[in-house]
Amino acid sequence: MPLTLPAPCTPDPMAAPTLRWGILAPGGIARSFATALRARTGQRLQAVASRSLPRAEAFAREFGATAAYGSYAALVADPDVDVVYVAAPHSEHHALALLAIEAGKGVLVEKAFTRNTAEAAEVVAGARRARVFAMEAMWTRFLPHVDVVRQCLEQGLLGQVCTVTADHGQQLYPDGPQRLADPALAGGALLDLGIYPMSFAHLVLGGFTSVTATGQLTDRGVDAQDAITVTSASGALGMLGTTMLAKTPTTASICGTGARLEIDGDFYGPRALVRLVAPDGRELDRFVAGDTAYGLHFQAAEVARRVGAGELESPLMALDETVAIMGALDQVRTQVGVRYPGE
Template identity: 45%
Template sequence: MTTRWGILGPGRIARTFARDLRLVPGAELAAVGSRSEARAAAFARELGFASAYGSYEALLADGSVDAVYVASPHALHVEHVTTALEAGKHVLCEKPITLRASDAEELFALAVARGRLLMEAMWTATHPVVLAVRQSLRDGAFGTPRHLHAELGFVVDAPPEDRLNDVALGAGALLDVGIYPLTFAHLLLGEAEELTATAVLSESGVDLGIAIAGRYQGGAVATMHGSMSSWSSRRADIATDRGRLVLEDFHHPSHATFTPTAVGGTNDDVDRGASVRFEGAVPVIGRGYAHEALEFQRCLAEGLLESPLVPHAQTLTIMRQMDGLRAMVGVRYAGDG
């Protein structure tokens, strides 16, 4: 089955996604739409899209487009996803799907009513290495998880009007990068029972860095960090009662490593066994974004209205967590109640 893809909003993340999309079997690069015809044409030439449009409306009116990847700024997702669904398109929307959970609920309801697949582009949840780690933990291969730590951060060097700095467009470390550690913890530990956070805010009210602590099911705790003002290690560690599991770059993992610890060790006398490296059940394609497209296309082929790997309930759970954390640290967007 061929899926004819359209890109709405040819920005940085759309370019990265499109490069991986070219590697996906069954994906046809059909069209790109931008508010600038010149920008759309340049993007189409660079990445091999068949058509380019100088408006989103023209893209969505193209009958050759089956599915649309929405890559506009967060604050515009509700408008653009709604328009795409009403135009009869299936939609893969960049994360976070909306600024708040209530908006996401409305979009999912609309998608179901229209009989269209709507999936958040949370590619971490479709990544082969992350899936392998999750399954191995569920199978008890590494013991019982007791603590998870994950961090992701980079330095934003952009003008105030850039979407990464503009609170009106949904800027902030939590929604841009903190969502990844939160999702990673949710995938591996289950739903959080309690979350708390502290953050550093800019003068305009954008969270530049956020630290989150959580308690999870089964007696596990987690520490998570997202930053737009510092370069983090991008590492994730899961400590269990039998050893330590490490992903050196959990955002773009190539593998995971488990190092067992012998029973009876103490804080001062630890006997560690040989580390075991393992990868996903299938090779990582490109930068890893291809796997969300593969999952989306699989769901289309099977007639599913939501992905089992990125279900609506999971997206809404993380959105509600971020709603609570934003309120806790004092980050507000237009439209917040």
């Protein structure tokens, strides 16, 4: 019988319980999140906070939030906010996540979760101590095509996995967002772009036993690009790359002894195409996503389902895995020579 891809089992985001969300830092990713929240979920945007009250008010008007605040502390103190989305630069994730947690709020923290492992561990410990939900906003984990990939791995459809490849490059330096060039904001390619192939490989391989990296730094000391090799306990290899100097194919593959998966256009996003390919190169099956207009709504719905069920984390992006991936990112930065102020 020919091999075929399993159908995705991703729950309908519209069916998730409604939470009242607060957004800290109304920047570009917050705008994408709020757009998806309104278009594809039953979630409610309750409040938004910025250090600039006029900016928060403008965002609130645009997306229909009930309240706008000129301080982050004021938002997390709002009793009508159920869960907080931390959308600030990486350098602020640790402090803002703890601010929300200490106020008794669950948190969805943009990826990369924090600057380093120590900060990640502190946020996780704080959430567990306070008994509130916490999750890294690695939105790719919750997309339908990744559910297909996950099922293929669980069913052993590919045979023994031998190699994983993934890359993520965007032309964002030197003319892109200035935060990517700034060490004080934990800039560089790795935490912004490289987190995608690293998290994907960690999902596929079930963890890393070694991480080897080389990279190119900018004149300000952040990484412009990185080439990374990882190994797993089974002996499988991952070959990963990231750059903010050029647009790369942003594809991924999982190669096993029985078949391989090829993921195109971009592998981490809602428009990805998954192809199941035989060892002789024949395409056996393919999965094409249906609704490709948005993607961030799937993670919001996952948070709502878990919080509604009284759970404190998601098994699809478990907190211990987030900390482990952060540890691998630390190893990459150490090897390429990137250190952020205050570390």
